[in-house]
Amino acid sequence: MVTHLKFVTLDVFTTTPFKGNPLGIVHLPPGSHISQTQKQTIAREFNLSETVFVHDVDPSNDSDPHSRRIDIFMTSRELPFAGHPTIGTANYLHVQGIKKLITKAGPIPIRFSSEEGIVSAAIPHDTHLNSRVFGDIESTLRVASLHPTSEIRSAELEAPLFSIVNGMTFALVCLPCLDLLSKVSPGAFPCAPRDVIDAGWSETFIARYYYVLIGTSLSGSGARTVKLRTRMMEERIEDSATGSAACALASFLALREYSETQILFEITQGVELGRRSDIVVEVRVEVGEDGKKRVKEVQLGGKARQIMEGTLVVPPV
Structure with a gap:
């Protein structure tokens, strides 16, 4: 019976210690049987936004030495996919020759750019733009959950509700300036997801992602780069x-x-927390025979820095 597990922590989307977003990674030895409840207990103990469990494989009996299965937990629930755990784990495992992570949302190929030192992951996507916004159900919202500043409140009411995969949805709140971005804060969501999200998509994690456009540029080849500041x-x-x-x-x-059909997004988040994070997203789109644009590929990229390592006691069943 396994009584102790090895773990490391990383700061993700940075190379500066104690910046970026912390991540716990726990190794599950081959043949170990750790329950969902035990994993959830460990994630609560770390008390980070996410903790990853890596299913290790016996090297002498590894049918796919370039892949590893991972589970991603918040302190309260398991997630099918999350970006910073994926990039952190990809950074941590790429030195072992791992080129693919298997998540609940599907397989995620990873690659390493030795020139830039960035690990990127081909993110699974099944995008969906919700048919309603908060403004459509304003009379039923928990009013105290909307921002008291009128300009921010109006942006929240008009924000598109967009899913990157079924189960991960964000209210994308566009603000005109960094001064307004500095005024947003955590708070209860203004309604239950089922009250505003389309049928078939309402069983979802949902949060508010505020953003300000900092600038956009075109290279000589016509490639577009978009710079954004964000808070989640x-x-x-x-x-x-x-x-x-x-x-x-x-x-x-x-x-x-x-x-453009290929756009690079450079996103800076965490500045207000004193934990600046630099996130790179490259999106490729295509136009179908029906004339509609669709996401063809999403590449999420970033760096990471290991901070701690040790062992933890396996919680009782």
């Missing part, structure tokens, strides 16, 4: 880096705001 708010916490939200925002903007 849940009921009780602010996240210093949110890869899934960054992918959702980049995909939405690529589909709705820009004409």
Whole structure:
């Protein structure tokens, strides 16, 4: 019976210690049987935005030495996919030759750029723009959950509700300036997801992702780069880096705001927390025979720095 597990922690989307977004990674030895409840207990003990469990394989009996299965847990629930755990784990495992992570949302190929030192992951996506916004159900919202500043409140009511995959949804709140961005804060979501999200998509994690456009440029070859500042708010916490939200925002903007079929998004998050995170998202879109644009590929990229390592006691069953 396994009584102790090895773990490391990393700061993700940075190379500076104690910046970026912390991540716990726990190794599950081959043949170990750790229950969902035990994993959830460990994630609560770390008390980070996410903790990853890596299913290790016996090297002498490894049918796929370039892949590893991972489970991603918040302190309260398991997630099918999340960006910063994916990039952190990809950074940590790529030195072992791992080129693919198997998540509940599907397989995620990873690659390493030795020139830039960035690990990127081909993010699974099944995008969906919800048919309603908060403004459509304003009379039923918990009013105290909306921001008291009128300009922010109006942006919240008009924000598109966009899913990067079924189960991960974000209210994408566009603000005109950094001064307003500095005023947002965590708070309860204004309604239950089922009250506003389309049928078939309402069983979802949902949060508010605020953003300000800093600038956009075109290279000589016509490639577009978009720079953004962001903040992600849940009921009780602010996240210093949110890869899934960054992918959702980049995909939405690529589909709705820009004409290019390949766009690079450089996203800075966590500044207000003193934990600056630098997130890179590259989105490729295609136009179908029906004339509609669709997301073809989403690449999430970033760096990471290991901070701690040790062992933990396996919780009782």
